[in-house]
Amino acid sequence: MDVAIVGGGIVGLSLALNLHKRGLKSTVYEAAPEVKELGVGITLLPHAMRELAALGLREPLEQLGIGRRPGGCESRPGDRM
Numbered sequence: 001m002d003v004a005i006v007g008g009g010i011v012g013l014s015l016a017l018n019l020h021k022r023g024l025k026s027t028v029y030e031a032a033p034e035v036k037e038l039g040v041g042i043t044l045l046p047h048a049m050r051e052l053a054a055l056g057l058r059e060p061l062e063q064l065g066i067g068r069r070p071g072g073c074e075s076r077p078g079d080r081m
């Protein structure tokens with residue numbers, strides 16, 4: 001069986017990797033003539049990271065990305081809110 005995946009965005013590529021892990025062949029059809037960097041960042045929320053980690057991508061993503069940092073708000077005098 002060869003699964004046709006229309007669109008090589010993050011969903012199409014994740015699906016292709018998932019199918020590959022399960023021993024299923026797929027072909028990704030992408031309309032864009034080339035893959036290029038847009039120069040924008042993307043926030044990977046915990047549920048997205050969980051799925052990408054399950055595909056074995058945790059390490060490369062952690063090397064490329066900026067990890068979670070403690071956040072929060074402070075009032076003008078510097079009190080933590």
Ligand SMILES: Cc1cc2nc3c(=O)[nH]c(=O)nc-3n(C[C@H](O)[C@H](O)[C@H](O)COP(=O)(O)OP(=O)(O)OC[C@H]3O[C@@H](n4cnc5c(N)ncnc54)[C@H](O)[C@@H]3O)c2cc1C
Nearest residue numbers: 006007008009010011012029030031032041042043044045
């Ligand atoms: C400005 C902006 C900022 C965002 N920031 C975040 C963020 O920080 N964190 C986050 O989780 N999400 C973010 N999102 C949302 C996220 O980008 C989308 O949810 C995600 O890219 C959807 O992935 P996708 O693979 O479904 O679709 P897409 O990434 O849109 O990929 C679809 C692909 O299919 C191709 N295609 C379409 N029609 C055809 C066809 N007929 N034949 C062949 N190929 C076709 C397109 O060329 C495209 O490459 C952001 C979105 C935008 C617009």
